[in-house]
Amino acid sequence: xxxxxxxxxxxxxxxxxxxxxxxxxxxxxxAPPPAxxxxxxxxxxxxxxxxxxxxxxxxxxxxxxxxxxxxxxPTNVVTDDATDAVPESIPTAAPVVPHIVDGFLYVGxxxxxxxxxxxxxxxTGWWGMRxxxxxxxGFDAEPRRLEGAAQQPxxxxxxxxLIARMIGMxxxxxxxxxxxxxxxxxxxxxxxxxxxDDGAYTSVSAVTDTGLVVTRGAGTTLVWRPLTDNGTxxxxxxxxxxxxxxxxxxVVEGATDGTQGRVSLAEMxxxxxxxxxxxxxxxxxxxxxxGDWVAWVPPGVIEGDxxxxxxxxxxxxxxxxxxxxxxPDGFVFQNAxxxxxxxxxxxxxxxxxxxxxxxxxxxxLQECVLLDTPSANQ
Amino acid sequence: MFSATRTDPASRQASFEEYAATAWxxxxxxxxxxxxxHADAEDVAQQTLIKVHGAWTKVAASDSPNAYxxxxxxxxxxxxxxxxxxGLELLTDEMxxxxxxxxxxxxxxxxxxxxxxxxxxxxxxxxxxxxxxLRYYEDLSEAEIADVxxxxxxxxxxxxxxxxxxxxxxxxxxGEEG
Numbered sequence: 001x002x003x004x005x006x007x008x009x010x011x012x013x014x015x016x017x018x019x020x021x022x023x024x025x026x027x028x029x030x031a032p033p034p035a036x037x038x039x040x041x042x043x044x045x046x047x048x049x050x051x052x053x054x055x056x057x058x059x060x061x062x063x064x065x066x067x068x069x070x071x072x073x074p075t076n077v078v079t080d081d082a083t084d085a086v087p088e089s090i091p092t093a094a095p096v097v098p099h100i101v102d103g104f105l106y107v108g109x110x111x112x113x114x115x116x117x118x119x120x121x122x123x124t125g126w127w128g129m130r131x132x133x134x135x136x137x138g139f140d141a142e143p144r145r146l147e148g149a150a151q152q153p154x155x156x157x158x159x160x161x162l163i164a165r166m167i168g169m170x171x172x173x174x175x176x177x178x179x180x181x182x183x184x185x186x187x188x189x190x191x192x193x194x195x196x197d198d199g200a201y202t203s204v205s206a207v208t209d210t211g212l213v214v215t216r217g218a219g220t221t222l223v224w225r226p227l228t229d230n231g232t233x234x235x236x237x238x239x240x241x242x243x244x245x246x247x248x249x250x251v252v253e254g255a256t257d258g259t260q261g262r263v264s265l266a267e268m269x270x271x272x273x274x275x276x277x278x279x280x281x282x283x284x285x286x287x288x289x290x291g292d293w294v295a296w297v298p299p300g301v302i303e304g305d306x307x308x309x310x311x312x313x314x315x316x317x318x319x320x321x322x323x324x325x326x327x328p329d330g331f332v333f334q335n336a337x338x339x340x341x342x343x344x345x346x347x348x349x350x351x352x353x354x355x356x357x358x359x360x361x362x363x364x365l366q367e368c369v370l371l372d373t374p375s376a377n378q
Numbered sequence: 379m380f381s382a383t384r385t386d387p388a389s390r391q392a393s394f395e396e397y398a399a400t401a402w403x404x405x406x407x408x409x410x411x412x413x414x415x416h417a418d419a420e421d422v423a424q425q426t427l428i429k430v431h432g433a434w435t436k437v438a439a440s441d442s443p444n445a446y447x448x449x450x451x452x453x454x455x456x457x458x459x460x461x462x463x464x465g466l467e468l469l470t471d472e473m474x475x476x477x478x479x480x481x482x483x484x485x486x487x488x489x490x491x492x493x494x495x496x497x498x499x500x501x502x503x504x505x506x507x508x509x510x511x512l513r514y515y516e517d518l519s520e521a522e523i524a525d526v527x528x529x530x531x532x533x534x535x536x537x538x539x540x541x542x543x544x545x546x547x548x549x550x551x552x553g554e555e556g
Contacts, residue, residue, distance in 0.1 A: 005495070005545050006514065012493045013515040017407040023416075025402040026424050102533050115540070117505065131537070132503045307449075307527075353524075354531055 086364040087344055094373050095347040095358050097339060098126045101373045102356050110141035118153065120337070125160025125180030129153060137163055139180050148176075151194060152203035155213075156180075158246045162227070164204045164213040168194045173202065177213055177226040187226040189213070206244035210270050214241040214249075223273040233273045241268075246290035246340055247317060248278055258284040259299035265289060265317060279317045291343025292316050293363040295325070308332040308351065314363035323366040328359055331370065347371075394434045397443070398427055405451060411511045412455045414500030426451040448516065449526045452508050456527075498548040506541035509534055 098107045098119045105116040108123045114136075119128035127137040127146065135154060136143040146154060146165070150173075154165035164177040175189030192215065195201050206214040211227035214235060221235040235241060242250045242258055248265045255261025263284065264277040281287065287296035295314045302309050310332055315322040327333050331350040338348040346361040348368070361368035402423070409423040410416065429450050430437055440446045499510055505527075512523045520538075524531045 005542050005549065008495050008549075009499070009510060009514040009545070012496045013411055013499070013511065016493060016496050017411060017515060020407050020410045022403045022406045023420065025399055026420075026427075103536060115536070131505050131540075307453075307525075356533070 087362055090360050090362050090367060090369045092369055092372050094371055095341055097122055097341045099358055107141040112141050112143055121156045122160035125156060127154045127156055127163055139182055151201045155204040155207050157207040157209050158244055159209045162207050162211060164207050166202050166204060170194055175224055189224050189226055190232055192220050206241050206249055208244050212268060212270060216240060236273060236275050239275050245288055251275060258287060286337060288339050289317060290340035295346050295363060302335045307335050309335060325361045325366060325368050328368055328370040393438060394431055408451060411515055412507060422455045426454050452526050456504050456508060494549060495545055498545055502541055502544060506537055509537045510541050513538060
């Protein structure tokens with residue numbers, strides 16, 4: 001069908017490669033260099049500012065104003081049989097959270113238009129990235145474009161009620177947040193540096209169900225209250241907030257990621273951002289927590305080029321009942337984020353080497369089952 | 379060259395440096411095809427070598443070090459693109475470097491006229507571009523590409539289909555050529 005294009009591609013790619021003048025082999029460092037941002041023309045910067053301002057204006061128009069409102073109530077996202085008791089069995093219905101199968105995004109029982117690389121949130125509030133790099137959000141299966149160029153993806157709170165992001169590509173950018181309720185509003189936050197001299201980008205590391213937006217990077221770590229007084233306070237010294245989970249915030253002391261330092265589950269006061277640690281958590285490469293349970297993959301297992309892995313560690317947040325989750329027979333876990341869909345069940349992308357699918361796992365039963373997703377039914 | 383029996387640090391280091399010197403031109407060319415410009419190609423190729431160095435024991439012991447390194451290169455490209463440049467590309471609609479810039483602006487007169495598709499390849503979304511480069515430059519099968527990208531063959535097939543469709547749409551018609 002595309003033979004003409006294919007023949008041209010084969011010829012042109014080889015010719016382009018042959019014409020590339022290869023620079024000398026660089027001195028081989030033993031540590032990663034700071035990220036280098038190669039092109040920042042002034043016209044682009046000016047356009048970015050305009051787009052950023054337009055985005056804030058667009059967000060603010062969602063409800064015709066920007067007056068602070070109370071934090072929305074968390075959305076109930078538990079599965080029908082989810083309780084804190086040990087489940088008798090593991091349901092095999094498709095995940096109740098938005099999920100991607102072979103590029104197709106499913107929200108609820110519906111397929112969302114487009115092809116997708118990333119999604120996070122719950123059915124009543126989610127964001128996703130299409131394979132063309134554009135960001136979208138929704139409160140149902142209809143995607144809505146998140147306008148404005150950004151260096152970092154958005155972040156959504158565990159209950160899916162509030163999305164926050166840093167917009168802007170260089171220089172000064174702006175924090176913005178939007179309530180995912182159909183009648184919700186957008187709020188423009190403080191201007192911040194998009195990237196610092198070391199190449200660290202400002203991003204939203206966590207959004208809480210109490211309406212707090214926590215940033216990190218570019219020398220700025222602060223807590224913004226978009227839904228109450230629009231004020232900001234610094235993140236308490238010594239803490240780095242890594243993510244928000246159904247069980248609480250994941251914070252680390254003495255490090256900037258979960259692979260080292262002291263990792264804890266914590267709560268943050270709305271007024272002054274004071275952090276109270278609830279329980280110690282393990283060091284991790286990826287982790288999620290809900291109810292009584294924490295699930296994690298230890299550092300070193302899924303770094304770099306690893307595309308699949310074979311085990312997820314689990315234990316009660318308070319300690320005890322340690323175990324290992326393994327994928328259903330014939331499958332391996334895919335190196336992509338897993339998440340608790342409620343206090344009992346974890347959903348994890350899996351593959352048999354041919355097709356993608358999803359598994360639902362119970363830490364209490366230490367068992368995973370393959371779910372009835374489109375690929376699994378093929 | 380990739381013998382797993384050379385495990386003392388000195389010989390391992392020498393082996394990596396030998397590999398890096400040999401692989402650098404190939405690595406760089408692939409990085410250029412993926413990124414479409416020299417600045418990003420240098421970043422991606424260099425970061426790939428850093429990762430290879432960190433995982434050298436595994437790379438050297440691998441049945442296919444080149445496949446291992448190709449996977450690192452591609453994933454380095456995809457992860458860097460997702461976090462950095464996509465929004466900028468979307469905002470500016472700026473075409474990638476013209477073919478005459480292939481030698482850092484030193485000129486390769488006339489070559490751009492032969493390359494009707496290359497500017498559009500470099501403008502594809504990263505995942506589509508990766509599939510195109512792996513398929514038509516690296517000459518990998520769908521299964522091999524799926525292994526590199528950590529996705530299913532179905533995803534490779536659909537991604538390639540979308541990429542070819544985009545390129546066909548972008549191809550100049552006969553009346554526009556020449």
